Amino acid sequence: MKITKRMMNKSAPIALALRRSKRILCFLSNLPQDIIRKILGRLLIRSIMRCKYVCKSWRSMIEGEGGDFGMLHTPQPGLAFVHRDMGFEVCDEACEPLCHFDFPPPLKIYSTTYLLRVVVGSTNGLILVCGIDARLCVCNPITSEYIKLPLQPADSHVVGFGVSKLSGQYKIICGAHVYTLGRGGGCWRGIVGATGRLRLPWENAVFFNGNLHWLTIDSKENTLVCCFDLETELYSNFSLPPPDHIIYDDGYPLYLNGGYQLCVLDGRLCLCDIVQPCRTVIWQMNTYGDANSWVKAYAVGDIIGIILPLKVFANGDLLFAKSDDDQLYIYSKKTERHVKNAHLRQYKSYFYNIVTYIPSFLSLTAMGIPNVQSLSFY
Structure with missing residues (x-):
């Protein structure tokens, strides 16, 4: 040559x-x-x-x-979601893909099977997902590690993932049972006092302030936020914002169908509330645990569908996704309008299937967790 x-x-x-x-x-x-x-x-x-x-x-x-x-390393929050065709994807703060992964052996799946995959939540760079075989897995795509949990109990009404405040133990709840990652884990344990706390269909519990949170109904049909302390494994609850903002559908609160959701924004527990078919109010709890401290943070109008708030920017603008498309939006607090932000072409729209994700190099192996396996990347 x-x-x-x-x-x-x-x-x-x-x-x-x-x-x-x-x-x-x-x-x-x-x-x-x-x-x-x-x-x-x-x-x-x-x-x-x-x-x-x-x-x-x-x-x-x-x-x-x-x-x-x-x-030492504190990266900006990105996103984790179910991939349109197979497996899962995580992206950085600019919504650019970091990696696509799945659990071996790789499977070629059809368009409808994305419903079998769910991103439940993320804590300190670890992600809890439900795989195609309906098994819960904890993984870290940055370190290429994952662990498959024992088959979860049948009462899987609420699923959540977080870390306790004092002992730093990572725990998963599934219905009335809890699983602890690490040397002391290995099996599902029944939770004392769980009766009456889990009356909703499948819901991803929201982790905040060392506790997991989800919506429930008490014996008097009052809607409450149920709070599960991951350190003490004890329950408590607090009230929602004024109930006159809830839309009822055939006698049932709309949140039963996914229109009323908890989330965490800007370091506060928040509640997404559809008050009209094309208007969603986001409440934030200014003082954690004080039901009198709920205030309206955002009122997003002129948008059809359930929205999922993801992040608040430094100027107060809100990044959110919708349940019926693969587009991200930014709501301007100044103009009170929203615009399209980024197109996640591989995001399969399904309400539970996208969460905020902060990458980390936390190693499951270094945590002393047995049976750690390697993810498949593509």
């Missing part, structure tokens, strides 16, 4: 970049480990994922059992 001058000119920038990269790596490798750790901690999550493959020492530093690196 004859190498022309033009080809040499084109390859020159590439060769220069390679030489510079080698010099940079050589320079970094001679720095103290704590300095390297701080430098890597300032990179974007996408760059850190590549750095894992530079050398064994960097990979060990990023995914090491000590977990120090995970404490």
